[in-house]
Amino acid sequence: MTLLPKDNNLTDVRPAEAQGNQLFPVFLKLNNLHTVLVGGGNVGLEKLTALLNNSPAAAVTIIAKEFLPQLHTLVAQYPQVNIIQKPFADTDLDAADIVIAATDDSELNKYVRQSAHDRKLLINVADKPALCDFYLGSIVQKGDLKIAISTNGKSPTIAKRLKEVLNQSLPGELDITLQQMAEVRNTLSGDFTYKVKELNRVTEILLGPKKAPSNNNIKLLVWATFVVFLGLTIAVLWTKDPSFKNYVENISPMFYYFLGAGFVFALIDGAIGMSYGVTSTTFSLSMGIPPASASMGVHLSEIMSNGIAGWMHYRMGNVNWKLFKLLLLPGIIGAVTGAYLLSSLEHYAQYTKPVVSVYTLILGTVIFTKALNIKKKRTTPKIKRISLLGLGGGFIDAVGGGGWGSIVLSTLIAGGRHPRFSLGTVKLSRFFIALMGSLTFITMLNSGHWDAVAGLVIGSALASPVAARISNKISAKAIMLSVAVIVILISIRSIFKFLTHLPF
Known part of the structure; x- marks a missing residue:
């Protein structure tokens, strides 16, 4: 609540030289004051709601000839709020400390204002800035932290929008x-x-961490030097060292396919923050890689990327440590269990493959739905069983080769948790979960698909430096829709081939 200098005239008198917002912001202890609210209609209900939301113990007396049923319902929850059904009289302000006029009768509002000023009381007149001694600003509250926003009476809509921005930006933590x-x-x-x-x-x-001055020219020079050096090194080895040339020529084409695929999938993940696992797994299955080897490649390639991302979020203070502890151990148990089970069934890949394809089909549908509702507000209740979510997310992620972000991160955000803290916590915990899942796969498998795994790992690593920039250049909704359609079509193709007993 912000106060204006009080005057006894019906017009707003200000020095001619005053510029900008001259209001002096204060916070009133309404619990120790008596507020008189004149008006029982929609505006009166709005003003009373604002008062009680900020000061639930505030003593308020409401005076009006008629009252909305909703106002009676609200007052019933606050025994210290009184309703007096009668026409306003100036004596109604004898015991008042603060006055609010909220009627649709302009003459009555002026009369209430004059009565307040006769008693040297501060008054707010709804929708009439020139008649106000103080304004009721938009309020952002996070526990004991409270921020009041004022536009000097110029635009309540702007104040409302700023309130929404701050509510989303300031973490509940x-x-x-x-x-x-x-x-x-x-x-x-x-x-x-x-x-x-x-x-x-x-x-x-x-x-946050202090940022060193950036110099784009130096960055460009460093990257250009690195690329030129790498190109010259490969060219020299190719022409001068026959063994290097023979080695490169004997590399399986599968390596290059997965090198390019890993690079592209990592770019997509950098743009929308999810779908690396499901796209990589879907591609691997379509290339004939068994589910366990496909999941191993995904987990190995995610160790470095999630480790770097988790470390950066830790440095920026974006990790909710309580949430991290609740997710970590159950997530590791789920991932190790899922990796062990899938590796044990590697010899039955012809049966597990369609099951994983059904899973990727479901995830593709989830991504498609999220893309269509990307700007809609979430109304899902806040999830309580975090450990169970981590256990299920880790298990399904290991069995399906992806889904930790799609399941855990999406559920946390949809349940009302702050996106930045949820993302930082999920990324850091994902590093440990991917590490333990990878160790289980390596221990259990005698994979003959290391070319594909290596291509996926190296391709995603090469994309890491530029993946973050992609998010600012391409529409996340367009990418999500494209990814979802591709994943759904390939998954349906795999399922169809299995059902018709066609070779993959």
């Missing part, structure tokens, strides 16, 4: 940090200067 800082403050001893320095040091992490 910020209140936990606030409570922890209060505990730190209470334990500090010493003089005021020392306490200020210590609190500044502790809270410096909220600003």
